[in-house]
Amino acid sequence: xxxxxxxxxxxxxxxxxxxSLLVSTVTVINEFLQSAEYTLISPTPxxxxxxxxxxxxxxxxxxSKKELLLAALARAALGISSGSxxxxxxxxxxxxxxxxxxxxxxxxADPLRSNAFLSRAxxxxxxxx
Numbered sequence: 001x002x003x004x005x006x007x008x009x010x011x012x013x014x015x016x017x018x019x020s021l022l023v024s025t026v027t028v029i030n031e032f033l034q035s036a037e038y039t040l041i042s043p044t045p046x047x048x049x050x051x052x053x054x055x056x057x058x059x060x061x062x063x064s065k066k067e068l069l070l071a072a073l074a075r076a077a078l079g080i081s082s083g084s085x086x087x088x089x090x091x092x093x094x095x096x097x098x099x100x101x102x103x104x105x106x107x108x109a110d111p112l113r114s115n116a117f118l119s120r121a122x123x124x125x126x127x128x129x
Contacts (some may be wrong), residue, residue: 002035006097009104012054013046021103022054029099039093059093062086 007025010018022040029036038056040047051058062068064087071083071091081088094100 002037003033003098004096005029005033005036005038006093006100007038007040007056008100008102009043010040011042011044011047011104012040012050012058013044015044018104019054022056025101025103026055029101039097041090041093059089060086062090 007022010022010025012018012022026036026038039059040051040054040056041059041061042048043061045060048058048060067083067087068090071081071087072094074080074082075091075095081091083091
C-alpha cells in the first residue's frame with residue numbers, strides 16, 4: 001500500500017537549500033515507507049518544471065492564506081469544496097495525504113521577517129489546515 005506524503009515549503013528553483021531539504025527528507029522517509037508518493041506544495045510555480053527531476057508532484061502554494069483557511073474549514077466542517085481551482089487543489093492535497101511535513105521550518109525563526117505574533121501566526125496557517 002502506497003502512502004501519500006505531503007511536503008510543504010521547499011523552493012526548488014533559485015534556491016540552494018530547498019532541493020537539499022527535499023532530497024534529504026525523502027531519503028529519510030523512504031527508509032520507513034518504501035512505496036511513498038510525494039506531493040510538494042511549493043511557493044514557486046516554476047517548480048512545476050522540476051517535478052520529474054525530484055520525483056514529486058508539485059502543487060503551487062496559495063498566496064491568500066485566508067482563502068486557504070476558509071476553504072479548508074468549509075471542507076472539514078461542511079464537506080464542500082470551495083475557493084479557486086488552485087485553492088481546491090491545495091486543500092485536496094492535504095485531505096489525500098497520510099503524512100504532512102513542513103520542511104521549510106525557518107519561517108518561524110527567520111530574522112528577515114516581522115517578529116510580531118500575528119505575522120508569525122499567519123506563517124503557520126498551513127499547519128492549521
